[in-house]
Amino acid sequence: MNLAVASGKGGTGKTTVAASLAKVWGSAVVAVDLDVEEPNLHLFLRPDITGSERALMQIPQLDESLCDACGACAELCQFKAVSLLGKVLLIFPDMCHGCGGCLAVCPRQALSASSRELGEVSWGHSRQTGFLMGRLRVGEAMSPPLMRAVHARLRIMLGQAPADVIVDAPPGVSCPALNAVMGSDAILLVTEPTPFGLYDLRLAHQAFAPLGKPLGVVINRAGLGDSGVQEFCRRQNLPVLCEIPFERQAAEAYSRGQVLAEASPAWRELFLELATKARALAQPAGAGLEAAHA
Ligand code: SF4
Ligand code: SF4
Numbered sequence: 001m002n003l004a005v006a007s008g009k010g011g012t013g014k015t016t017v018a019a020s021l022a023k024v025w026g027s028a029v030v031a032v033d034l035d036v037e038e039p040n041l042h043l044f045l046r047p048d049i050t051g052s053e054r055a056l057m058q059i060p061q062l063d064e065s066l067c068d069a070c071g072a073c074a075e076l077c078q079f080k081a082v083s084l085l086g087k088v089l090l091i092f093p094d095m096c097h098g099c100g101g102c103l104a105v106c107p108r109q110a111l112s113a114s115s116r117e118l119g120e121v122s123w124g125h126s127r128q129t130g131f132l133m134g135r136l137r138v139g140e141a142m143s144p145p146l147m148r149a150v151h152a153r154l155r156i157m158l159g160q161a162p163a164d165v166i167v168d169a170p171p172g173v174s175c176p177a178l179n180a181v182m183g184s185d186a187i188l189l190v191t192e193p194t195p196f197g198l199y200d201l202r203l204a205h206q207a208f209a210p211l212g213k214p215l216g217v218v219i220n221r222a223g224l225g226d227s228g229v230q231e232f233c234r235r236q237n238l239p240v241l242c243e244i245p246f247e248r249q250a251a252e253a254y255s256r257g258q259v260l261a262e263a264s265p266a267w268r269e270l271f272l273e274l275a276t277k278a279r280a281l282a283q284p285a286g287a288g289l290e291a292a293h294a
Contacts, residue, residue, distance in 0.1 A: 004184035008200025010171035013220035018168035019044040020261035020271040028163035030130035034180040047131035052122040055149035057098040061114035073102035173207035186214040186282035194225040221246040242274040
């Protein structure tokens with residue numbers, strides 16, 4: 001199964017939950033950091049990195065001697081990454097999304113494929129837990145193509161050793177966040193019981209509910225604020241799978257870069273219970289029965 005851990009905003013404890021779940025999962029699992037703009041899962045899991053590769057994206061390169069400024073490529077490109085200025089064709093590599101369309105429509109083969117570095121994909125393991133992450137190059141604005149490279153590596157890893165997947169998704173509800181949860185069987189929304197937490201949970205619910213995947217809520221720092229999040233979950237029929245108490249020990253573990261599930265037997269127990277509920281959430285109703293009767 002593929003479980004995405006997401007949140008409507010940063011700082012809610014999404015990575016704490018993803019790292020802890022990965023550590024107590026109880027069967028083969030790969031923890032994937034898809035928050036490629038600001039990956040930090042490795043700070044908690046402290047993996048041994050066994051492999052890495054540069055992720056590249058195909059961009060067009062112009063041979064001016066072949067171009068007759070017909071404008072077909074500029075007309076096609078929705079991102080204005082190739083633009084015709086009078087009779088001069090300009091290419092803006094940082095705006096290119098790598099679709100390859102301009103190369104395909106050029107009648108004079110004046111465009112050829114070059115590449116731009118998006119970032120790095122690294123993998124390894126943290127004891128029994130598989131680990132995979134993407135890190136966007138500084139200055140690079142587009143994370144979805146790098147996320148595709150992470151997914152490609154994940155397919156290779158799962159082909160070599162089948163495992164469940166826990167994804168630490170980017171915060172928010174923009175394109176990268178949706179991209180990260182798209183392949184999941186269920187989504188955990190991590191929030192906190194404050195007006196800000198509620199506001200961003202609403203946004204996350206609006207963005208992710210149309211995907212039709214089972215959603216569950218984890219309330220971090222429970223006891224800190226008000227009951228708004230609980231009431232919203234009740235109204236929306238969103239199951240609250242876990243409440244992580246607002247305790248000094250959790251903050252201390254976080255500041256040491258320690259996985260919360262490994263901070264004490266009580267924390268471990270809490271995340272074991274969450275793991276059981278998350279598995280049940282991802283299991284379509286009746287799937288167990290069907291398997292049993294097969
Ligand atoms: S590859 Fe696609 S996005 Fe990039 S310049 Fe060509 S048409 Fe535009
Ligand atoms: S389609 Fe080819 S020939 Fe036409 S403007 Fe673009 S690069 Fe030049």
